[in-house]
Amino acid sequence: MRSTKQFGLILAVTFIGEILRFLIPLPIPASIYGLVIMLIVLKTGIVKLEQVKNAAGFLIEIMPLMxxxxxxxxxxxxxxxxxxxxxxxxxxxxxxxxxxxxxxxxxxxxxxxxxxx
Known part of the structure; x- marks a missing residue:
């Protein structure tokens, strides 16, 4: 259940990045918006590292499959x-x-x- 919440949080930030790409007419990929948003929420403390650490580690481990x-x-x-x-x-x-x-x-x-x- 914990990993599901973590993955959901990462997915929500990614989705917000997709929305920003649609709303802002710049040639910037949605993934970059998502990374910037994740950096901001982690640095401001809105999201703690422990809230996404396990799911992010898993995604990094399976990256070669992508x-x-x-x-x-x-x-x-x-x-x-x-x-x-x-x-x-x-x-x-x-x-x-x-x-x-x-x-x-x-x-x-x-x-x-x-x-x-």
Missing amino acids: FIPAAVGILVSWDALKDIYIPIIFITITTTIIVMVVTGRITQFIIRIEKRK
Whole structure:
């Protein structure tokens, strides 16, 4: 029952993100709205971390399963992609490296700031 409530809370925040995407005419995905809302409610204390921790942990654990439909979609679209697969692979590898470097640098920066405090 506890996990059901936690998952329901995460689902409610996600739904609010979907509503905001519909109401605000910006090219921002609903998931980003949902993440920002979750950050705000967690930081303000409206929702305590313990109220969503177990369900969030479960969702993170099963995240790799969520990529299976995308991979199948690529296989289904192979005819359209086969002529441009080399640029796609290059772009994917390059952007992955860039994201890893930027994420690492930001993490190091935040750790340094936390150590100063």
